[in-house]
Amino acid sequence: MSGSDDRCDDAPAADLLGASETVFNSLSYHDETKATVGEFDGDAASVSQAVVELVAYQSDCDALDLSPLQDTIDTEALDELFADRDGTPSTVTMTFLYEGVSVSLRDGAVETVPL
Numbered sequence: 001m002s003g004s005d006d007r008c009d010d011a012p013a014a015d016l017l018g019a020s021e022t023v024f025n026s027l028s029y030h031d032e033t034k035a036t037v038g039e040f041d042g043d044a045a046s047v048s049q050a051v052v053e054l055v056a057y058q059s060d061c062d063a064l065d066l067s068p069l070q071d072t073i074d075t076e077a078l079d080e081l082f083a084d085r086d087g088t089p090s091t092v093t094m095t096f097l098y099e100g101v102s103v104s105l106r107d108g109a110v111e112t113v114p115l
Contacts, residue, residue: 027057
């Protein structure tokens with residue numbers, strides 16, 4: 001499903017941080033690039049969960065309306081790659097495409113930009 005899918009809009013939803021079940025500690029939206037950056041606690045959520053939540057937010061969709069992330073990337077490997085190791089943050093960065101959105105990852109943050 002891309003941003004052209006009828007179920008989703010290209011503009012982010014109004015207030016993800018107001019949702020009681022969000023994994024994000026903070027969110028920022030950049031008008032010029034249309035990037036949304038979500039900072040999250042890796043102890044509270046997996047990186048794959050954060051990706052799905054932020055892509056759904058960016059696309060103004062319910063996460064259940066998106067295709068399974070594991071159809072795009074190995075989610076177990078993704079979560080392991082960004083797992084906290086005895087308090088040592090990951091130094092890995094990664095970018096991939098999911099649902100017509102560019103997803104960039106770094107320790108404790110997900111950035112999404114619609115294509």
